Amino acid sequence: MRPDNYKLEKPREILVIYSLFLKGGSTIKIRIEDKEFEAPGPEEALKLLRERGAFALKIDEKVKGFEALKEISPDMTAEGLTFASKEGKDIYRHSAAHIMAHAVKELFPSARLAIGPAIEEGFYYDFDVEKPFTPEDIVRIEEKMKELVKKNSPFVRKVVSKKEAADLFSKMGENYKVELIEAIPDETVSLYEEDGFVDLCRGPHIPGTGRLKAFKLISIAGAYWRGDERNKMLQRIYGTAFADKEDLKKYLEFLEEVKKRDHRRLGRELDLFSIAEDVGPGLILWHPNGALIRKTIEDFWRDEHLKAGYKLLYTPHMAKLELWRKSGHWDFYRENMYSPMEVEEVEYEIKPMNCPFHIAIYKSSLKSYRDLPLRFAELGTVYRFERSGVLHGLMRVRGFTQDDAHIFVREDQIGEEVQKILDFVVFILSTFGFADYEIYLSTRPEKSVGSGENWERATAALKMALEKNDLDYRIDPGEGVFYGPKIDIKIKDSLGRLWQCSTIQVDFNLPERFDVSYRASDSTEKRPIMIHRALMGSLERFFGILIEHYAGAFPVWLAPVQVEVLSIAERHSEYAKKVADGLRAEGVRAETNLENEKIGYKIRVSTMRKVPYLVIIGDKEASEETLSVRKRSGETMGPMPISEFLGLLKNEISARR
């Protein structure tokens, strides 16, 4: 229990402290959101910081609270942190987490505190409580937080010895805090107190609780202490905080939009796919509409691969377990593989990867250096065991189709080949409207195979390829796969969310394990290097991303129904059918709705199915042999001859719009 009487030393009048430390006459230089200011004294500096919405400082690349104003000497510039900066956001939200913890302690005195950091979109705090929180509790906690904010109590920092802190927290029964303190390498730790609530914290914090202008508690979830499933499950409350109510509102609207676009919901509404309990979790059933979109994507993918010099393959869904032993997957990957099955006393395994099959095809005949680079590509369906709790619609499944390719190259060809792949990736992804990328180059991890020299050369080749293609990238040190360095590409969808789909991996390992070789120009036998690469990653997942990216409104080239012909009355059925047949004969995916319903109703139904073009057929059109077009956006296009509409459609389809 928290001792009620424990309080840190009360703040003396803040300004008095500052003026003690600042000699009269010197000015304080402050930068706030790229603007430079000079204040004649600390009072003015503080006033300026407040006015400009700053609530913390950055001095010498270190974030600090306002109390650090006293450390400033005239030759230094302090940066006033506002919500606009990443550091500012983190401080602000971290303070919100503390205020939440305070509220929880008030309402649930026996709750023990774990950690409460700021995260990308908000903050959370983990609590050890006897009973999990209910949604009603969350409302109460939020109300209590509002009270605490209203009090506007100052956050006061105090530095104490580890021992003192440990004693304090063990007296309070805060065993998690004691554990945290023990793990801190420094001699001293800092505590923050506001309105009688003390927490261990590196800080800094906003000056007072009143600075928290807009926040909302979002959800409750279980989370293991220190993220380790062997530890106790704690209760986590997620929340978010913004500089003002307007931004919070926008964020909550964004969450609504995300919900509206949820591919599981749209998948059902548009009849694209389903997951059936009696078939099995994580296994996708593609309905006709979804299958048609997939077919269109696959056709595009195959055509472009052939143009880019790839050879297409098909390989089986299972193979002898021995193959996976040889490839190393059985050793490295077993927990994600299904149990083997016995066939005529030989163990077989359903495939988690396509690579060994491609190697088998490579090895089916002798290869010359003239054959390289040899590009094998396959839409290969693989099965991987995913723990039940992590399955999620199309995004995380147990059976999926990789747009996989394995390219066998000579070492000196890596750079050029990777450049080509990068070009290809950008081409394919931009076709789906993904124009922004984040690219990561992952280098050698601790546990890895291959010589240091190989790694260096391959990493340098990847780097060179990125630079030659003029792509910005970041280095992810030590995040490569054990068998080679890789490039990962994340795409940004129409809501600005990042998804990793493409990956390009250099592999020194498999060619070695399978003794893959080619005959070099000097007639010696050499080992090629393999490049694994996927553009869309998993077709299932990519499809899920596309659904959310387009909000279900697929562009014409992908839309399962491109045109729906709607008749006004039954006497127009004949002509409507003729129009639809004519469009279909030209390869357009056209359907009719000749139902005995009013046109307004038919338009509504088709609009909700997100059909890109509606063709309206009535007396006028039937007599003049024309058609009226209504776009998905609601825009109408006056009567035009079929040929004109067809031309317009075909243009759009061939431009993949």
Add this chain to the structure above:
RNA sequence: GCCCAUGUAGCUCAGUCGGCAGAGCACAUCCUUGGUAAGGAUGAGGUCAUCGGUUCGAUUCCGAUCAUGGGCUCCA
């Protein structure tokens, strides 16, 4: 796998403090032949996720199982 929540018609959801189960949409039939986002009537549709327990009686209470959802890698 773990924590919590949820599971009622094809979909979205109401409901029963334990006594034969409801709405809207979708579907079928009929009326209406209607010009740019919902015309009207009638009807069909459910082992209330599954299995077990308590009870005279369970969709409802209890337990287990399965599935779905939010999280479990953001480190004071």
